[in-house]
Amino acid sequence: MSEERETRIFMISPNSMTTPDQLVREIHAMGKGVTAKETCYGTLVEGPRALVREVLATVRGKHPYDIYSKVRAYPTGDPRRCRAQHGTRPGYSQLEAEWELLPLIQHGLICSDKGEPFEVPKEKDKLPAEEFKKICEAIR
Amino acid sequence: MKIFIDPPNSLILFDLVERFGHEPLGAMAPIQDRIDKIELDMPPMNVTLDDVVKGLKYAGIEVPSGIRGRLALWGPLIDIADAAITMSEPPFNFGCVGCERSNEMVRYLIRRRGIPHLIIGYPEDGDEAKAVVGQIKEFLEGLK
Amino acid sequence: MIKIAQLSCGSEYSSVQSEIEKAAQSVGAKVVYPDVSYADVNDAVKRFGFRPRSPQLQLMIARAVQLADEKYDADAVFITTCFRCAEAALVRNELRRFIQENTRLPVVTYSFTERLKAAQLLTRMEALVTIVTRKDVLARERQTGLTAGIDSGSSTTKALIMENNKIIGKDWTTSGDVVQSATSVLENAMKEAGVELKQIEAIGVTGYGRFTLGRHFNAKLVQEELTVNSKGAVWLADRQRGEATILDIGGMDNKAITVRDGVPDNFTMGGICAGASGRFLEMTSKRLKIEIEDLGRLADKGNWRNAKMNSYCSVFGIQDLVTSLGEGKHFEDVAAAACHSVAEQVYEQQLQEIDVRHPIIQVGGTSLISGLVTAVGEVLGERPIVPPHSQYIGALGGALLSSGFL
Numbered sequence: 001m002s003e004e005r006e007t008r009i010f011m012i013s014p015n016s017m018t019t020p021d022q023l024v025r026e027i028h029a030m031g032k033g034v035t036a037k038e039t040c041y042g043t044l045v046e047g048p049r050a051l052v053r054e055v056l057a058t059v060r061g062k063h064p065y066d067i068y069s070k071v072r073a074y075p076t077g078d079p080r081r082c083r084a085q086h087g088t089r090p091g092y093s094q095l096e097a098e099w100e101l102l103p104l105i106q107h108g109l110i111c112s113d114k115g116e117p118f119e120v121p122k123e124k125d126k127l128p129a130e131e132f133k134k135i136c137e138a139i140r
Numbered sequence: 141m142k143i144f145i146d147p148p149n150s151l152i153l154f155d156l157v158e159r160f161g162h163e164p165l166g167a168m169a170p171i172q173d174r175i176d177k178i179e180l181d182m183p184p185m186n187v188t189l190d191d192v193v194k195g196l197k198y199a200g201i202e203v204p205s206g207i208r209g210r211l212a213l214w215g216p217l218i219d220i221a222d223a224a225i226t227m228s229e230p231p232f233n234f235g236c237v238g239c240e241r242s243n244e245m246v247r248y249l250i251r252r253r254g255i256p257h258l259i260i261g262y263p264e265d266g267d268e269a270k271a272v273v274g275q276i277k278e279f280l281e282g283l284k
Numbered sequence: 285m286i287k288i289a290q291l292s293c294g295s296e297y298s299s300v301q302s303e304i305e306k307a308a309q310s311v312g313a314k315v316v317y318p319d320v321s322y323a324d325v326n327d328a329v330k331r332f333g334f335r336p337r338s339p340q341l342q343l344m345i346a347r348a349v350q351l352a353d354e355k356y357d358a359d360a361v362f363i364t365t366c367f368r369c370a371e372a373a374l375v376r377n378e379l380r381r382f383i384q385e386n387t388r389l390p391v392v393t394y395s396f397t398e399r400l401k402a403a404q405l406l407t408r409m410e411a412l413v414t415i416v417t418r419k420d421v422l423a424r425e426r427q428t429g430l431t432a433g434i435d436s437g438s439s440t441t442k443a444l445i446m447e448n449n450k451i452i453g454k455d456w457t458t459s460g461d462v463v464q465s466a467t468s469v470l471e472n473a474m475k476e477a478g479v480e481l482k483q484i485e486a487i488g489v490t491g492y493g494r495f496t497l498g499r500h501f502n503a504k505l506v507q508e509e510l511t512v513n514s515k516g517a518v519w520l521a522d523r524q525r526g527e528a529t530i531l532d533i534g535g536m537d538n539k540a541i542t543v544r545d546g547v548p549d550n551f552t553m554g555g556i557c558a559g560a561s562g563r564f565l566e567m568t569s570k571r572l573k574i575e576i577e578d579l580g581r582l583a584d585k586g587n588w589r590n591a592k593m594n595s596y597c598s599v600f601g602i603q604d605l606v607t608s609l610g611e612g613k614h615f616e617d618v619a620a621a622a623c624h625s626v627a628e629q630v631y632e633q634q635l636q637e638i639d640v641r642h643p644i645i646q647v648g649g650t651s652l653i654s655g656l657v658t659a660v661g662e663v664l665g666e667r668p669i670v671p672p673h674s675q676y677i678g679a680l681g682g683a684l685l686s687s688g689f690l
Contacts (some may be wrong), residue, residue: 005176009151011151029185032225044230060159067152067243068152068155068170069151069154069155069158070150070151070154070155070164070166071154071166071168071169072168073167073168073169073171073172073175074175074269078175080175080183080184081184086315086317087317087318087319087356088314088317088320089184089317091149091174091236093321093322093325094147094149094237094321094322095151096321097231097322098150098151098152100322101263102152103173104263104266104269105152105156105256105263105269105272105273106271107266107270108263108266108269109273111270111273111274112270112273112274112277118274118275119267120269120271120275121261121267121268121271124193162684179506182299182301182302183301183302183305184301184302185296185297185301186299187296189299189398189399191295191299192298192299192398193398203368203370204294204297204298204299204366204367204369205294205297205299205300205366205367205396205397206293206297206298206365206366206396207294207297207366207369208398209294209296209298209299209398210297210299213297226492237339238338238339238343239293239294239297239338240336240337240338240339240371241371243340279334
């Protein structure tokens with residue numbers, strides 16, 4: 001495909017009721033002429049950039065909190081990154097880890113949209129040596 | 141605006157930056173540039189010797205090749221970014237961001253450019269996640 | 285298809301991953317990555333007990349654990365990381381040890397720069413494949429029939445004829461044209477043995493020129509020098525059973541190989557720098573205007589402590605030598621210092637990548653330089669065994685193993 005090719009990962013949050021199969025059917029039903037391939041975490045969508053962005057906007061509109069997306073460098077099924085060729089690639093563990101974090105991000109987004117205030121967590125300081133010394137001495 | 145995301149392959153940061161109306165600069169674009177060039181045959185990523193040599197712009201010859209190769213990919217993005225967001229100490233830095241020395245250097249390069257830079261912690265619970273999303277939104281809105 | 289499990293960091297960003305895969309493919313193998321999940325990584329790192337800062341190194345650990353637990357099926361292991369990365373060097377070596385302790389898979393480690401080309405890895409990959417696919421050939425401990433072996437090395441070419449497990453003819457010469465050098469030594473060896481080419485039942489070839497010679501002589505065995513030399517070394521030293529370390533300081537690269545029953549399970553070959561090879565001793569003797577054969581005896585009479593020579597690089601090493609001579613140092617001391625410097629560098633660069641097993645068998649042309657053997661003994665705290673005809677290991681290994689095809 002030309003430079004216009006865009007491949008996107010759509011990842012469904014683990015606590016979503018939407019299944020990869022439903023998402024694929026939804027995307028096909030949009031009739032944009034993009035390809036959508038079901039994966040274990042959601043779907044891979046590929047097509048001309050403008051069309052893929054339209055799909056993205058529709059998916060975001062419909063699933064504002066439980067589907068997340070980023071572009072993928074490799075085309076769908078590229079043998080250079082295909083699991084069947086070599087085994088899992090390093091980026092796979094990363095996706096798995098981010099997938100586990102999605103429910104928290106979902107919570108954050110919902111709160112943010114409601115305009116709820118948030119508190120930036122304070123960095124924990126190390127116990128000053130003097131205080132630690134006192135504790136040690138008290139125990140001794 | 142162009143927002144460099146660190147880790148550059150993070151799905152969450154990419155999504156949030158895009159969702160809040162900005163262009164995320166991440167690992168995927170420079171890799172796509174390379175893999176789409178059929179005249180190059182250096183699978184899987186088509187990172188070439190030329191790239192690794194170009195990495196010398198960011199780190200000297202005594203620095204391992206893997207670091208220079210990575211910096212050759214992300215460095216030019218940092219050079220053109222208007223702002224950056226770092227999620228510090230994520231437990232999931234694999235793949236593109238597997239080398240911690242490269243990651244340190246990426247953060248330093250952002251700092252050296254002096255662009256607006258939001259550093260957020262990795263959220264451990266709902267309140268922290270609220271703060272992460274809230275800070276990102278505030279930061280990005282403030283750039284407009 | 286032989287599956288070589290790759291445990292690595294940095295290869296894809298150093299423009300060398302495709303070279304690694306090319307090298308594997310050219311010897312009929314395929315590079316694979318053991319499957320791991322995100323949860324596996326944390327568990328594996330905890331179990332291994334070393335938590336590197338770089339996550340890719342953590343992933344390497346998880347992949348090694350998959351192999352150790354036999355959850356992933358591979359035939360050999362290739363551990364490779366960026367040259368000059370300290371964190372990776374620690375993990376690389378400890379994982380190599382872990383694999384050796386927990387599996388029976390042959391393993392090789394390598395640190396690459398962006399200049400790595402497939403050809404540099406070919407011998408290592410070929411050795412991994414040989415160890416897996418030619419178990420029967422490598423198990424051979426006695427030579428049978430009438431066979432010849434030719435070792436086409438970077439500095440010298442050697443030929444050796446065996447009959448019924450005895451050496452009956454041999455010759456060596458400095459390497460020139462690959463085929464001409466080999467033909468000449470083979471003819472002289474046959475003359476000594478009193479046999480003709482048509483009587484020879486099988487030929488085995490090894491060394492840099494093996495592919496050319498294999499075609500020219502229609503050899504039954506064309507095999508890399510790591511496995512062939514190991515077999516030759518344990519035969520000559522009469523250590524076919526049990527463990528040993530074989531040390532071959534060659535003309536262009538050095539080999540340190542650990543063997544179990546004569547079959548390598550781990551090896552290193554000089555990688556990025558050839559500073560500590562036999563070539564340096566050749567340069568030294570030229571500068572001293574003596575024959576290389578006399579360098580060892582001269583060194584034995586000297587004391588290396590009297591002449592400073594401890595550069596990593598052969599160019600700077602020669603500078604040290606020139607300085608020492610300029611200062612009026614004795615030739616004996618300078619020769620001893622040159623030998624000591626090579627031994628020290630072999631210890632620092634090669635032997636740190638393997639776990640030395642005893643006895644140490646020193647072989648190859650440089651094992652005839654007695655001063656070098658003395659220096660190796662001093663550095664290692666144990667004098668190596670130098671078997672008779674130690675320069676003929678490759679040729680002998682070729683004759684021995686090719687008899688397996690009769």
